[in-house]
Every structure is written in structure tokens, then in C-alpha cells.
Amino acid sequence: MGDDATAKRRGSYKSSELVRGRLIDAAIIEFATHGFEGSSTRAIARRADAHQPQINYHFESKEALWYAVMDRMMEEVDEHLDNDETEIKAMIEHLIRGLVRFAAARPELNRMMIHEASAPSQRLTWLIETHIRPRYDLFIAGWIELREAGVARDVPPELAYHLMIGAASLLHANAPEVEQLIGITPSDPATVQAHADTMVRLFLND
Template sequence: MAAVSNTRAEVRDETSPTAKKRVRRNRGDIRSLFLKAATAEFGQHGFEGASTRTIAARVDAHQPQINYHFASKDDLWRATVDHLFSLLDDAMAGVGDIEDPGEAFAETIRRLVRFAAAHPDLNRIMVQEASSPSARMEWVTETHIRPRFEQRREIWRQLRREGVAAPIDEMAMHYVLIGAVSLPYVNAPEVELLTGSSPTDPERIEAHAEGLVATFLPGLAERD
């Protein structure tokens, strides 16, 4: 990016003669810091657009420290995605115990909305990776997406038979739902510019969740 002003590169001036010596941090701490910084960086710029130098600078570390604590940029990316999906699992804890499939799916939608609002970078990373074939895409699809997809598809099929679910094909449902759930948060910067208000206000998050429950499961309220 020659001769073009790059605000991202100015997060920290690496070449400054006054640059201080870094404090030495232990393995777990710095790994955790790198993962947090990488989440934001990969979410905002995609895998290829993200810079390990910028990620390192965000936590006041040198760029090659990433290659020490993670084998490669690719490995950092996978560790970041694993971490985000483990947070998602935490957020979904207990939903599997709900017996009524309609209520289970409704609660899934609510939790997905809240998680997307709290961690938009997971959906940002996923939408970027799923846009073109790559080894990363195959890995994340088989590792993290397929089990969730199959499980939701099975419940959706049942809810369709019972007339509870909206008339959306079981193959497309997963993407229709994730798109409707996450885009307001994935695109939050645009939403704020456009509407002058934030989609992540707690009341709006809950309103969004209930709106989607009523829209995707129109037979749920009638049934009660």
C-alpha cells in the first residue's frame, strides 16, 4: 500500500526510536490477548485483509511473536474461530434440554440473536470465509457448521410437519435464519450511520429476537 495513507498501520509506530521495551507476558495471557485482537481484526478485514503486524500492535507485541505463539497466520485464524465457537456453545448451554421442539427452536433463535449482538465478529468471519472455497472453509464447515446444521434441520423438519414453522425449505432454513439473525449486528456500523441509532441496545435486541420467533414460528403463539 505504497504512498497511500493507511490509518490501520498507525495503530502503533513500530519504527519509532522511542518505542519502549515490551513487558514479558506469560504464555496463556498473551495467547488470550492475541485471540481477542485477532477476532476483531479478522472480523473487520477478513483473513487475507487482516495483518498479523496490526494484530500484534493492538496488544503491544512484535509481529513475529504471533508466529511463536501460533504456528502461522492460518493457525491463529483457526484458534480464533475455535474460541468463538466455544463461546457460542457456552451461550447455547441448556437449550438441548428443552423438550418441546417449538420452544427449543424459539429459544435457539433468542440465544442466536443475543450472541450475534454480543459477538458479531463470528458471523463476520463466517460470511467472509463461506464466500469462496478454501481449506479454511472446508475445515470450519466440517468442524463447526455441519453438526449445528444437521441438528437444526431435523427439528425444523418436524416443526414444518406440525405446521408450526414458516414455509421455508429445510436446506435453506439455516442460512435464512442466520442471515436474518446476524446481519443487523454484522453490519452494525452501517446501521448506525443509516438510522442514527444502535441495533445493540438491549431492548432492541430482545425485540429483534421476539420478532424473529414470531416470524419464523408463526404457529407457536396460535398453538398455546
């Protein structure tokens, strides 16, 4: 170790990971804005300051890049929603506030979700079975427990997930519309705070 070959391998490896990461970052923006079909690998590469064929080098295909993007987004959700509360009401309140904060910080996930969830597809099936169902099951179990404890308002479990995510995310997913229509910046900390407070009031009993 320490010879030229090792140094070169290390250097190349590091550089490769950097480009790979930049391509994922760029793809998140493009896929969220234009959808999978509407995004071009050239635009992704340009945004990542890379060349278009590097996508096929670092990933198997445009589709493989999309899967890598989703894996990354889901890691980020989990970091945002990480929860060490033990009391049940504090936990759900923490979750609701986390949902709003994440929607504001990363509107791209909700945008991508709507693009993909609009029609059945292999990508949607993979997304549901790999990433969504485990998280959904946890959420629903918690919601039912909260309903029984009288903490949650009267929202049927099979509707709760999408009502809550819809109310938490549209303001941020549609941020460009909101800014032009209403004149507020949805990602402003004060707006996020007011939004989270409102969500807690709406979905939890006093």
C-alpha cells in the same frame, strides 16, 4: 515442587496463556473487520499489546492463528445457544433468541463467516466439516420435526438455516452502517429484544 524452577515454569506458563489469549482476542477483531488476507499480523500484535513475532511463537503461522480463532468462536456460540428446554416450541424459540443475542454480542463470527464463505478455500472446507456441519445437521433435524408438528412456518429445510441466520445477523454484522444510516444501536438490549421477538413472530406459527 515449590522450588524456583517450578515457580518460574508456572509463572511463564500463565503469562504465555495470557498472551496467547490476548492474541486470539485481537485477531477476532482484525479478521472480522478486514478478512484474513486484509489483516496484518502487526496490527493484531499491536492490538494485543504484544510484538509481531510473538504470533509466530505462540502459533505456527497467521493461518494457525485463524484456526485457533475459529475454535474459540465456536466454543462461544455453543455457550450462547446452550439449551435445557424440553418442549419443542420452547426449544426453538430459545434457539432463535440465542441466535439474535449472539449476533449482537459477537458480530465478529458472522463477519468472519461471510469473508470465508465467499469463495472455496481450505479454510472454508475445514470450517464446514469441523464446526458447521454437526451444528447444521442438528438444526435441520429439529426444523423438520417442527415443520411436521406445525410449529414452524413454511420454510424449506434447505433454506431455513441461512434465512434465519441472515435475518438474525445482518443487523449486527453491519452495525456501523446501521448506526449511521438508521440511528439505532443494534446491540442495545431493547433493540435485541425487539429483534428476537420479531424473529420468533416471523419464523414460528402463533
